[in-house]
Amino acid sequence: MAPVDISFLVFFRVALGVLLAISMERFLAYGWVDQLLLAPSFRFKYFGFHWVEPLPREQLLLLFRVLVGLGLAVAAGLCFRLSAILLALGLSYIQLIDVSTYLNHYYLAALLAWLLAFSPAHRARSMDAWLGRLWARACGYAEPAPVTQVATAFLWLLRCQIGLVYFCAGLAKLQSDWLLYAQPLRIWLGASTDLPLLGPMFTWPGVPLVISWIGFLFDTTIVLWLSRSRTRPYAYALVLLFHTLTRALFAIGMFPWIMSACALIFFPPEAAQRLWMGLARRFSSGAPGTTPKRASASPFARSALVRAGLLVGCLYVAFQVVMPFRYLAYGGNVLWHEQGMRFSWRVMVRAKGGTVAFLVKLPDQERKVFVDPNTYLTSFQENEMAGQPDLILQMAQYIGREYEAREKRPVEVYATARISLNGRRAAPLVDPSVNLMTVRDGLGPASWILPAPTEAPPLIVPVL
Amino acid sequence: MNLLLLHSAKPRPFGRLLLLGFCALVPFVACRTPDPRPGLGSSGGSTTSGTGSGGKGSSSAQGTGGVDFNVGDGGDKGDGGLGGTTGVGTGGGDPGPVSGGECTAPPVSSEDFSKKLLLESAGACSAFQACQFSDAAFELGRQVTLYADEPSDEHLENARAAWIEAAEVWSGASPSQFGPVAGVSSDQYHGRGIGAFIHAWPSVNRCEVEKQVVNRSYEAGFDGILPSARGLSALEYLLFYAGSDTVCSANSSAGQVWATLGSDEIAAAKRDYAKSAVADLYLKAQELVNVWAAGGENFGATLASHEGYGSEQEALNVVAWSLLYPYDYVRDLKVGPLAGMGTALPNPISPYAQIDLETIVANMQAFRALFQGCGEDGAGIGFDDWLVAAGAGDLATDILLALDDIEARASTLPPLHLASSDEMAVFYADFKALSDLLKQQFFGSGSVLNLKLPAGAASDTD
Numbered sequence: 001m002a003p004v005d006i007s008f009l010v011f012f013r014v015a016l017g018v019l020l021a022i023s024m025e026r027f028l029a030y031g032w033v034d035q036l037l038l039a040p041s042f043r044f045k046y047f048g049f050h051w052v053e054p055l056p057r058e059q060l061l062l063l064f065r066v067l068v069g070l071g072l073a074v075a076a077g078l079c080f081r082l083s084a085i086l087l088a089l090g091l092s093y094i095q096l097i098d099v100s101t102y103l104n105h106y107y108l109a110a111l112l113a114w115l116l117a118f119s120p121a122h123r124a125r126s127m128d129a130w131l132g133r134l135w136a137r138a139c140g141y142a143e144p145a146p147v148t149q150v151a152t153a154f155l156w157l158l159r160c161q162i163g164l165v166y167f168c169a170g171l172a173k174l175q176s177d178w179l180l181y182a183q184p185l186r187i188w189l190g191a192s193t194d195l196p197l198l199g200p201m202f203t204w205p206g207v208p209l210v211i212s213w214i215g216f217l218f219d220t221t222i223v224l225w226l227s228r229s230r231t232r233p234y235a236y237a238l239v240l241l242f243h244t245l246t247r248a249l250f251a252i253g254m255f256p257w258i259m260s261a262c263a264l265i266f267f268p269p270e271a272a273q274r275l276w277m278g279l280a281r282r283f284s285s286g287a288p289g290t291t292p293k294r295a296s297a298s299p300f301a302r303s304a305l306v307r308a309g310l311l312v313g314c315l316y317v318a319f320q321v322v323m324p325f326r327y328l329a330y331g332g333n334v335l336w337h338e339q340g341m342r343f344s345w346r347v348m349v350r351a352k353g354g355t356v357a358f359l360v361k362l363p364d365q366e367r368k369v370f371v372d373p374n375t376y377l378t379s380f381q382e383n384e385m386a387g388q389p390d391l392i393l394q395m396a397q398y399i400g401r402e403y404e405a406r407e408k409r410p411v412e413v414y415a416t417a418r419i420s421l422n423g424r425r426a427a428p429l430v431d432p433s434v435n436l437m438t439v440r441d442g443l444g445p446a447s448w449i450l451p452a453p454t455e456a457p458p459l460i461v462p463v464l
Numbered sequence: 465m466n467l468l469l470l471h472s473a474k475p476r477p478f479g480r481l482l483l484l485g486f487c488a489l490v491p492f493v494a495c496r497t498p499d500p501r502p503g504l505g506s507s508g509g510s511t512t513s514g515t516g517s518g519g520k521g522s523s524s525a526q527g528t529g530g531v532d533f534n535v536g537d538g539g540d541k542g543d544g545g546l547g548g549t550t551g552v553g554t555g556g557g558d559p560g561p562v563s564g565g566e567c568t569a570p571p572v573s574s575e576d577f578s579k580k581l582l583l584e585s586a587g588a589c590s591a592f593q594a595c596q597f598s599d600a601a602f603e604l605g606r607q608v609t610l611y612a613d614e615p616s617d618e619h620l621e622n623a624r625a626a627w628i629e630a631a632e633v634w635s636g637a638s639p640s641q642f643g644p645v646a647g648v649s650s651d652q653y654h655g656r657g658i659g660a661f662i663h664a665w666p667s668v669n670r671c672e673v674e675k676q677v678v679n680r681s682y683e684a685g686f687d688g689i690l691p692s693a694r695g696l697s698a699l700e701y702l703l704f705y706a707g708s709d710t711v712c713s714a715n716s717s718a719g720q721v722w723a724t725l726g727s728d729e730i731a732a733a734k735r736d737y738a739k740s741a742v743a744d745l746y747l748k749a750q751e752l753v754n755v756w757a758a759g760g761e762n763f764g765a766t767l768a769s770h771e772g773y774g775s776e777q778e779a780l781n782v783v784a785w786s787l788l789y790p791y792d793y794v795r796d797l798k799v800g801p802l803a804g805m806g807t808a809l810p811n812p813i814s815p816y817a818q819i820d821l822e823t824i825v826a827n828m829q830a831f832r833a834l835f836q837g838c839g840e841d842g843a844g845i846g847f848d849d850w851l852v853a854a855g856a857g858d859l860a861t862d863i864l865l866a867l868d869d870i871e872a873r874a875s876t877l878p879p880l881h882l883a884s885s886d887e888m889a890v891f892y893a894d895f896k897a898l899s900d901l902l903k904q905q906f907f908g909s910g911s912v913l914n915l916k917l918p919a920g921a922a923s924d925t926d
């Protein structure tokens with residue numbers, strides 16, 4: 001495959017670096033470092049990452065400030081390889097601290113940061129490139145030739161990643177709650193009926209269902225329209241409109257802006273270069289530059305290192321394709337049992353909450369001790385735990401170990417969890433007769449999670 | 465932009481550095497720009513609070529006494545309502561805002577539901593409750609002044625009865641934790657903590673009250689006196705606790721002065737402080753009336769227009785958090801410790817008058833007023849009407865049934881200090897049933913009305 005203009009990668013580097021810097025600054029500005037990462041006395045752990053703990057407060061705050069700087073350094077292409085890898089490491093670390101803070105767009109940000117870190121995005125229009133030329137001049141060497149092209153694989157890797165996010169988010173809406181009952185959109189639109197012009201429209205009969213279908217069709221087809229030259233400009237305008245509206249309606253942070261920037265990956269790789277040259281012509285009196293011609297495939301593409309890189313890239317894409325669909329191995333309603341929920345781009349598809357209480361049965365005693373999880377958890381964590389059975393299991397086993405340390409004997413721990421999904425009446429989520437101390441968390445189907453309620457969600461009406 | 469400069473034929477270091485600086489500023493500027501939905505994602509406090517953060521003292525420079533409770537004219541009850549003739553005389557210091565007139569009937573609207581009407585109704589109900597409390601505070605002031613000026617068993621009993629009445633009326637108002645009566649942890653937009661100066665529970669402190677009794681710093685004004693030494697909780701101690709001992713450390717200055725006083729001197733000092741404290745209480749009640757008065761702060765209009773809240777939904781969130789009072793305060797702090805549930809230590813709201821059960825009954829009446837309607841038997845606009853309009857009438861029914869169960873159970877219980885732990889455990893279960901309903905489908909991620917939990921759960925979402 002012929003190399004392509006590097007402009008797209010440079011733009012991606014700048015946009016992502018700036019957006020990630022803003023994202024880290026938001027964490028600092030809103031006090032979320034304290035609230036979400038430091039305040040909890042108990043943290044939910046990812047499978048295999050139990051050893052990850054938050055840094056002491058001053059160091060964690062410093063880490064976030066450093067990440068802001070690293071985002072800007074990545075944008076500028078300064079010490080790019082090091083700053084990009086450190087940025088990706090930092091983002092990953094933050095997410096691994098507590099499962100209850102998982103968000104799809106945090107996951108996406110980390111993935112994109114890693115992809116960028118192993119790309120040659122700094123080879124052009126970067127501080128590193130400029131410093132390289134300065135150094136060569138200072139040492140009397142010949143200046144390195146400007147890099148204008150990059151392997152096509154990088155373009156397609158990013159397109160696959162972004163495309164999968166959209167498409168899988170669309171497929172996540174291919175279910176009756178969303179397409180037949182417009183849930184949970186009915187509930188969410190009801191909170192925005194005071195928006196000028198649009199708000200009252202949400203109360204019109206049928207509008208929530210229409211908006212549900214628009215969301216579904218947008219997510220599942222937008223990549224197609226962005227990929228075709230004739231429809232691309234209109235499709236991108238739609239992207240901007242869609243993400244601006246979702247930002248106005250929902251508290252989804254940086255996700256709309258990240259996706260709006262990432263959607264530009266579907267434009268031709270030289271489009272950025274054409275744009276810059278056009279602007280340069282408009283604002284300077286110098287001779288116009290020329291659009292670089294496409295080169296033919298070079299022997300470089302056939303080296304062993306490149307082939308290995310291609311293999312890794314293919315494996316990465318395969319992994320990203322398979323992960324969102326692993327829920328099929330468990331059956332049932334993934335929105336209920338959550339096995340296969342994370343890392344699958346199920347963005348804004350459920351309203352789920354409830355209450356969980358734990359009962360500890362001490363040895364040789366009939367009665368059970370009621371344990372309220374708010375003893376251990378912040379209200380944020382408690383809210384998140386309620387709908388996620390694996391977090392309920394972690395909490396139960398932590399409580400059990402505490403009692404066992406005190407009693408010096410095994411105890412039994414049971415959970416009563418009543419959860420509402422998309423407006424339905426609360427129903428039991430886990431089997432209250434199962435001693436959770438005997439359950440081993442793993443990848444297999446969890447028999448202690450009860451089936452989802454079968455009744456349809458209520459047709460909640462947005463009210464003025 | 466930076467790519468334009470980097471693309472040029474000649475390197476422009478100054479330009480690049482300038483651009484780098486600009487890029488460094490962009491995130492900070494962008495993030496200081498409010499999100500399109502101001503009020504969400506804040507870093508405010510987490511639970512509803514009946515005490516708020518009133519801090520030290522208030523702006524009312526009230527001297528000793530300073531309010532004429534019409535003690536010498538045969539006992540006409542002063543009007544604490546909205547508008548009309550003043551019932552407040554003058555004495556030392558600023559008597560506070562002028563108010564008067566009868567309390568109007570509880571506001572009951574028969575219009576079709578709208579969210580704006582719900583905010584209006586909640587505000588009107590709080591205004592009515594403030595008026596009622598002002599009346600009760602005036603009567604309390606009258607009886608306490610009578611007792612302080614002419615101590616007798618009869619006057620003491622009358623003062624105690626007036627205190628009980630005022631405490632019960634306040635218990636019917638205190639769960640409404642929005643607007644200036646609330647602390648900033650409950651209403652970060654408009655909370656001023658006025659409620660904390662009326663009743664500081666659970667942050668009461670007997671030693672702080674006894675300090676005032678002996679050091680008499682209140683005579684220079686109530687600025688600088690902690691909420692824990694004022695209000696209904698202080699008056700309860702002064703009226704109902706007959707002992708002449710102190711809980712202040714014997715080595716403290718208050719403890720040392722206390723030790724030099726005889727029992728008669730202590731009793732007289734308590735009466736003197738009670739007289740001043742009740743005047744301060746009444747001024748706070750009047751401040752609260754003025755918050756809602758059309759001729760005062762007119763907070764009802766502010767609430768109905770969700771001014772300062774960022775959005776109508778956020779205003780409704782803040783008002784709705786008052787419905788968590790049975791969960792945060794009654795269940796966990798009043799009933800739970802007596803039932804052996806939870807981690808809170810016993811901290812009765814009424815340790816001397818022992819009317820905890822009556823305050824709980826009044827709390828639940830306040831819950832019904834906000835959830836169902838301010839009128840008799842819940843007539844009027846409430847959150848249940850919103851649920852019905854939204855198609856979730858079943859949830860409204862379930863919540864009202866749970867409320868009925870609590871009220872029915874309360875009617876069978878003895879005073880809480882006499883109730884058994886088993887009786888308290890059953891009572892606790894009743895509250896848990898209600899709070900579970902609220903947390904499963906009324907608040908939080910599963911809310912059918914998209915009502916958020918208090919700000920401690922704020923974050924981005926997807």
